[in-house]
Amino acid sequence: xxxxxxxxxxxxxxxxxxxxxxxxxxxxxxxxxxxxxxxxxxxxxxxxxxxxxxxxxxxxxxxxxxxxxxxxxxxxxxxxxxxxxxxxxxxxxxxxxxxxxxxxxxxxxxxxxxxxxxxxxxxxxxxxxxxxxxxxxxxxxxxxxxxxxxxxxxxxxxxxxxxxxxxxxxxxxxxxxxxxxxxxxxxxxxxxxxxxxxxxxxxxxxxxxxxxxxxxxxxxxxxxxxxxxxxxxxxxxxxxx
Numbered sequence: 001x002x003x004x005x006x007x008x009x010x011x012x013x014x015x016x017x018x019x020x021x022x023x024x025x026x027x028x029x030x031x032x033x034x035x036x037x038x039x040x041x042x043x044x045x046x047x048x049x050x051x052x053x054x055x056x057x058x059x060x061x062x063x064x065x066x067x068x069x070x071x072x073x074x075x076x077x078x079x080x081x082x083x084x085x086x087x088x089x090x091x092x093x094x095x096x097x098x099x100x101x102x103x104x105x106x107x108x109x110x111x112x113x114x115x116x117x118x119x120x121x122x123x124x125x126x127x128x129x130x131x132x133x134x135x136x137x138x139x140x141x142x143x144x145x146x147x148x149x150x151x152x153x154x155x156x157x158x159x160x161x162x163x164x165x166x167x168x169x170x171x172x173x174x175x176x177x178x179x180x181x182x183x184x185x186x187x188x189x190x191x192x193x194x195x196x197x198x199x200x201x202x203x204x205x206x207x208x209x210x211x212x213x214x215x216x217x218x219x220x221x222x223x224x225x226x227x228x229x230x231x232x233x234x235x236x237x238x239x240x241x
Contacts, residue, residue, distance in 0.1 A: 002107040002119055002154070003167050005137035006126070009103035010072055011060040015039050017129035018061065018071050021078040035067070059130050069102060076100065079129060083121040087114030101170060112146070116154045123156050135159040139167055143176045 006012065022032050042057040061068040080098060087109040088097030097118060099106040107122065109115035123133045135156055140163045142151075154161045166175045173186060198215045201207055 001109075001141050002115055002161070003139045003141070003169060004105040004107060004119070004122065005134040005139075006103055007132045007134045009131060010063055010068065012130045012132060013061060013072060013075050014059045014130040016058075017078070018075050021074040022071065024078055024081075025074050027074075035071070072102065073100075075129060076103070076105075079122070079125045079131070082125045082128075083118070085114070085117040085121045087111070087118055104170060106169065112142075112149075112151050112154065115140070119154060119156050119161070133157075135161060139164045141165070141167055141174070141176060147176070 019032055019036060022035070023029075039057075043054040044057055045054055046052040061071050080100075085097070086095070088095040089108045089110055097108050099108070107115060107118045109118055119133075119138075126133060133156065136159075138156070138161055140154055140161050142163070153163070166173055168174070198218075201215060202212055
């Protein structure tokens with residue numbers, strides 16, 4: 001599996017690619033035209049000793065705008081649709097080769113060469129729309145079965161991607177063998193750190209009781225998350241290359 005990182009993903013996607021993606025997703029033309037009007041004519045200036053000339057903004061979605069995540073997701077979906085690679089893993093008879101949450105992307109494959117094809121296809125198609133893969137932050141992970149095979153390593157744009165033993169994805173620590181001990185340790189430590197941050201205030205006699213109660217409720221929420229984690233029985237597995 002590969003954890004893909006993009007350089008300033010939301011700021012890099014070309015406006016042209018965004019509007020074309022919305023068309024492909026059957027968004028009505030009148031709504032696309034409204035969005036075009038809000039983006040067309042945008043300029044930026046750099047202030048040093050004086051203001052630079054106006055620079056036309058032709059890429060990036062506006063962060064903070066509620067529509068931006070939808071526009072970005074539609075654009076990324078079009079990039080994946082254009083990819084030629086059909087690799088992936090079999091899940092209940094269906095082929096799956098990626099997991100996505102906004103710009104947090106995992107690519108999945110059973111063989112190293114398939115994963116390499118996926119990564120290079122994604123890199124090629126993404127560049128067409130202004131997206132640049134960060135090769136230093138894009139990581140590879142494989143399980144013990146794949147580790148025993150002779151592998152060449154995966155290269156994108158002449159750079160070999162680093163293989164890691166753990167990676168935090170959407171707050172969850174993933175490891176090749178799905179070891180839970182380190183994840184549990186991190187969550188317990190996090191809860192105690194949260195308590196330690198507020199212990200001084202809780203001991204202060206001058207602090208209002210209502211504020212102490214609010215702090216305790218916050219800490220208690222973190223402790224409940226750890227307890228929930230201990231009681232959960234879900235597991236995460238993935239196929240080897």
